[in-house]
Amino acid sequence: MKTELAALEELQSLDLEILEHRKELSAIPKNLEAMRSDVTHVGELLQREKDRLTEAEQWRVDREKEIVLQNEILTKSKAKLQAARNEREQKAAQREIDAVRKTIQEREEEALKVMEASDQYRQAIEAHTKEFAELEAQLRESEAEARARMAELEVAIGKTATHRQELVDRVSQKTLRLYERIHKRLGRAIVHAEAGTCTGCNMEILPQRYNEIQRGDKIFQCANCFRIIIFKPPTDTEDQGDE
Ligand SMILES: [Zn+2]
The missing domain is CATH 1.10.287.620 (Helix Hairpins)
Known part of the structure; x- marks a missing residue:
């Protein structure tokens, strides 16, 4: 699931780039x-x-x-x-x-x-x-x-095109359809959960749901804007040189 989410995020940044073009x-x-x-x-x-x-x-x-x-x-x-x-x-x-x-x-x-x-x-x-x-x-x-x-x-x-297909192949059909539906409507279909809120619409996420999102083993959508929410660890914002 985590690799699927990573592929999905990469797919989105590619799609947003294509959209801009x-x-x-x-x-x-x-x-x-x-x-x-x-x-x-x-x-x-x-x-x-x-x-x-x-x-x-x-x-x-x-x-x-x-x-x-x-x-x-x-x-x-x-x-x-x-x-x-x-x-x-x-x-x-x-x-x-x-x-x-x-x-x-x-x-x-x-x-x-x-x-x-x-x-x-x-x-x-x-x-x-x-x-x-x-x-x-x-x-x-x-x-x-x-x-x-x-x-x-x-x-x-x-x-x-080639890179996009590679990413698509790493995402399940069900998730892909969901993603494409939201992307078509809102552009940015995947957002991060930060400090207990959805960064797509700034709505607070219920604590229980927030914990589930943090685990990252299932696809969750925001109850308000319906975007796919991915947890973003706070330490990820700056490169701490952890390689
Ligand atoms: Zn939202």
Whole structure:
């Protein structure tokens, strides 16, 4: 029984190690996915800024075309003023000139405003292009690291198979089934009894039961958390050089 318990404890430390490896393995793709979505987000932001700049530039070009057009109208209006035969025609031509000048001024102000906005967009695009490139480089690096680490973990898990089977062979089917059932549910299935309590849940163990556990010739489960309790002699905590 004592060797079975020892094998069981060793099996547990191996299984807990495997469990840690598997947790790390499953976390890696999730972390990468979060990084990828960050990169995509910045990429989308950048594209939106580029679209906005294109739109602003188009808007400015339209305003400038209109200014050219209005200047042509202005030339014609000035000619009308020159050719005016009476005060009425003169006034009408002057009104036209004033209106066209006002339009030109408005379009020029609009074009200036949009140019200022375009400058800001360009600055933002520059900053985000840099950020995007850095994030992409980081992602490539993390992907390479992740691939290496995953391979390492797979190898580590694979290596435990033979040793695990050796340990399994030293434990009875009944005990193994009990252990695996608790391990699946709680992870740590075997705990020590220390100072009269179960270290799995800190519940006190009845003195009579504690004595039985100390003898170590039977499998005992905690009445509260159902973990398998193994007695751990207090002197075992420090190596006293008793070899
Ligand atoms: Zn317990």
